[in-house]
Amino acid sequence: MHQPPNPPVLYSFPSASDLSPALAQFIAKAQKESLEKKGRFTVALSGGSLPKQLKDLIGNAAIKWDKWQVFYADERVVPLDHPDSNHHLCMSELFEHVPIPHQNIHTLDPTFLDDLEELSDAYEQQLIREFAQRDTARFPIFDLILLGIGPDGHTCSLFPGHELLREEDRWVAYIENSPKPPPKRITFTFPVVNHAARVAFVATGEGKVDILSDVLDYPEKGLPSSRVRPAYPGQLYWFVDDSASAKVQYPKSPFSL
Numbered sequence: 001m002h003q004p005p006n007p008p009v010l011y012s013f014p015s016a017s018d019l020s021p022a023l024a025q026f027i028a029k030a031q032k033e034s035l036e037k038k039g040r041f042t043v044a045l046s047g048g049s050l051p052k053q054l055k056d057l058i059g060n061a062a063i064k065w066d067k068w069q070v071f072y073a074d075e076r077v078v079p080l081d082h083p084d085s086n087h088h089l090c091m092s093e094l095f096e097h098v099p100i101p102h103q104n105i106h107t108l109d110p111t112f113l114d115d116l117e118e119l120s121d122a123y124e125q126q127l128i129r130e131f132a133q134r135d136t137a138r139f140p141i142f143d144l145i146l147l148g149i150g151p152d153g154h155t156c157s158l159f160p161g162h163e164l165l166r167e168e169d170r171w172v173a174y175i176e177n178s179p180k181p182p183p184k185r186i187t188f189t190f191p192v193v194n195h196a197a198r199v200a201f202v203a204t205g206e207g208k209v210d211i212l213s214d215v216l217d218y219p220e221k222g223l224p225s226s227r228v229r230p231a232y233p234g235q236l237y238w239f240v241d242d243s244a245s246a247k248v249q250y251p252k253s254p255f256s257l
């Protein structure tokens with residue numbers, strides 16, 4: 001029987017530094033469940049302020065780094081060592097400090113930086129290699145996708161009013177006109193995000209106060225972040241701090257694993 005998506009679970013913490021250890025526990029639990037089921041853990045990360053919030057994974061004995069397969073939910077089209085690169089950011093905030101095998105981190109192919117079509121196709125092929133050989137589903141089923149939200153309600157590189165919001169087939173798409181610089185990016189599409197087993201938004205600070213209320217209290221506005229509704233039995237979580245959630249009416253849940 002076709003079930004509607006589960007309602008989002010909202011966790012709000014007194015501050016960003018209270019959020020990070022809880023997020024690390026949540027990720028460790030998701031990893032444990034995935035390893036018990038299939039011996040690997042597939043994770044996608046975004047850029048922005050998210051990688052900093054993952055600092056409590058560093059030195060965490062529960063994390064089996066060699067079992068992680070990491071992808072980027074969106075990536076800026078710049079060389080991998082460029083300061084704008086999400087990969088570069090995730091390396092410096094997290095991966096340089098933990099024993100993850102480098103071949104488990106799936107970056108964009110820097111030989112295609114001048115051809116966005118080739119670049120996004122090549123990234124889609126990396127996903128196909130990881131997922132299509134193991135699952136028969138039409139879209140990859142990530143164990144966990146971690147996302148940020150922009151003040152306009154964008155997530156990944158899926159911006160309000162953009163034609164990519166209607167993409168139904170591709171796994172990875174590109175944009176050339178991102179309102180947030182840099183303008184060229186590749187991004188997961190909504191079908192990929194919405195097939196994940198778990199998606200968690202991480203948002204902190206007063207700068208997010210209006211958009212959080214728009215997205216959680218008025219989903220009918222159809223902002224990109226409101227369209228993140230993983231299909232049943234998938235689950236959407238919000239990890240936010242009290243400054244970001246100050247205006248939200250949507251019910252908060254006490255954090256529990």
Ligand SMILES: O=C(O)[C@H](O)[C@@H](O)[C@H](O)[C@H](O)COP(=O)(O)O
Pocket residue numbers: 046047048049050074075076086147148149150151154155156157180
């Ligand atoms: O490449 C990017 O720019 C990000 O992946 C993007 O989707 C980000 O997550 C949001 O813009 C939130 O960014 P902040 O967390 O910095 O507000």
